[in-house]
Amino acid sequence: MGQSPQNFETAFPDLYRRAYSAAFTILGRRAEAEDLAQEALARTYLRWEKVASYATPFVLRVTTNLVIDKLRRHTMARRLFTRPAADEESADRIDLQRALLRLPERQRNVVVLRYVCDLPESEVAIVLGCTIGTVKTHASRGLASLRRTLKPVQFMADQETEKRL
Amino acid sequence: MNFQHLTDPDPPEPTEKNRQAVISRAVKLRRRRRLEGGAVVGCCLAVVLGVSLSLQSSVSPSRLFRLGPPYRISVTLSAKLFPLSVYPDALEYPPPVLVGAASDWSGCPSLVGVVASTRPTPNLVARLLDQLGRSKLSAFEASDPSYWPIIVGNGWARFKDLSPGRILIMPAAQSGYVGLLSHCTTATVRHTWVAETCPGPDSVPAPETCDRDPALAGHVFLIDRQGHWLVVFTYP
Numbered sequence: 001m002g003q004s005p006q007n008f009e010t011a012f013p014d015l016y017r018r019a020y021s022a023a024f025t026i027l028g029r030r031a032e033a034e035d036l037a038q039e040a041l042a043r044t045y046l047r048w049e050k051v052a053s054y055a056t057p058f059v060l061r062v063t064t065n066l067v068i069d070k071l072r073r074h075t076m077a078r079r080l081f082t083r084p085a086a087d088e089e090s091a092d093r094i095d096l097q098r099a100l101l102r103l104p105e106r107q108r109n110v111v112v113l114r115y116v117c118d119l120p121e122s123e124v125a126i127v128l129g130c131t132i133g134t135v136k137t138h139a140s141r142g143l144a145s146l147r148r149t150l151k152p153v154q155f156m157a158d159q160e161t162e163k164r165l
Numbered sequence: 166m167n168f169q170h171l172t173d174p175d176p177p178e179p180t181e182k183n184r185q186a187v188i189s190r191a192v193k194l195r196r197r198r199r200l201e202g203g204a205v206v207g208c209c210l211a212v213v214l215g216v217s218l219s220l221q222s223s224v225s226p227s228r229l230f231r232l233g234p235p236y237r238i239s240v241t242l243s244a245k246l247f248p249l250s251v252y253p254d255a256l257e258y259p260p261p262v263l264v265g266a267a268s269d270w271s272g273c274p275s276l277v278g279v280v281a282s283t284r285p286t287p288n289l290v291a292r293l294l295d296q297l298g299r300s301k302l303s304a305f306e307a308s309d310p311s312y313w314p315i316i317v318g319n320g321w322a323r324f325k326d327l328s329p330g331r332i333l334i335m336p337a338a339q340s341g342y343v344g345l346l347s348h349c350t351t352a353t354v355r356h357t358w359v360a361e362t363c364p365g366p367d368s369v370p371a372p373e374t375c376d377r378d379p380a381l382a383g384h385v386f387l388i389d390r391q392g393h394w395l396v397v398f399t400y401p
Binding site: 009012013016017020021024025026028030033034038039041042043045046092093096115116 | 168170171172173176177178179183184186187188190191194195
């Protein structure tokens with residue numbers, strides 16, 4: 001797991017930064033990201049004895065679950081009150097949120113932990129309770145699906161190019 | 166795939182205030198889970214308990230305890246294990262008020278047979294709390310019927326590996342949490358002792374964190390009835 005158990009107080013700053021960063025990357029709202037980071041750390045604190053040895057992946061998994069729950073809850077509201085994205089970054093984020101919600105749960109977990117939270121495959125495997133091979137499979141399929149959703153035009157252009165070649 | 170451009174360029178640094186907020190949230194979360202788990206599981210367990218103890222009572226005389234809201238159930242317990250002299254019905258049901266910030270329901274203990282005892286020793290309290298945390302039946306034995314709704318609701322305190330050296334015992338009147346008995350009589354307060362434990366029930370952190378986070382300390386309210394020490398309430 002690459003991480004020796006330490007106490008919660010020592011681990012807190014790093015865990016908080018990682019949880020905040022993961023939440024902000026997907027949500028893009030500072031207050032909500034801070035709130036979810038706190039919630040994730042509170043849940044981790046309650047199970048510290050069990051999860052201390054793999055605290056970082058655990059916190060990130062809890063955080064991403066909370067973020068996805070939040071996105072789901074707001075999906076309907078967003079449909080009703082959709083406004084055009086103010087800038088390219090916001091547009092990218094909205095695309096990412098939609099793409100993530102379309103992925104099957106297992107693929108979504110792997111993609112978020114691997115590419116948004118930047119966890120190594122071995123830690124993703126531990127926290128999801130599967131083998132590294134399974135993580136690789138889900139990551140590859142999830143990523144392919146994400147690419148198709150995020151850049152449909154570019155993806156089609158690439159296919160045309162491949163056919164010509 | 167790269168999401169670097171979506172990260173916060175100026176993320177807030179974790180502060181002591183954040184840490185306190187996290188711990189405080191964790192304490193509330195634990196309390197809420199106990200209560201929610203208790204409400205759902207409590208009824209099922211009570212039915213199972215009622216059935217199993219009714220079977221036991223078919224060979225020995227039994228006593229029927231009626232527990233008030235939010236658990237509208239009855240529990241039949243063996244009269245041999247739970248004699249009236251040690252476990253009289255609680256003073257009043259349903260409990261008159263909500264006790265504590267956690268919305269824990271508890272009644273007031275009956276004062277029948279309660280004696281103004283001398284201060285219990287930390288060893289005695291440690292043994293009693295060990296018994297309280299062992300199983301549901303032993304929790305019933307270690308506590309007064311006024312605490313039973315919380316046990317039935319599966320929300321009772323389980324203390325683990327409590328060292329007698331970390332237990333501070335004082336009369337209830339001297340405890341900062343005497344307000345939790347405010348709906349009971351002054352005689353109840355006079356006869357109750359409070360054991361302050363560190364850490365509290367289910368606490369993960371090391372005991373020294375209690376100095377920094379007093380909310381992590383546990384408070385156990387005890388009475389002596391006919392020589393039997395019984396838990397009447399725990400907080401948190």
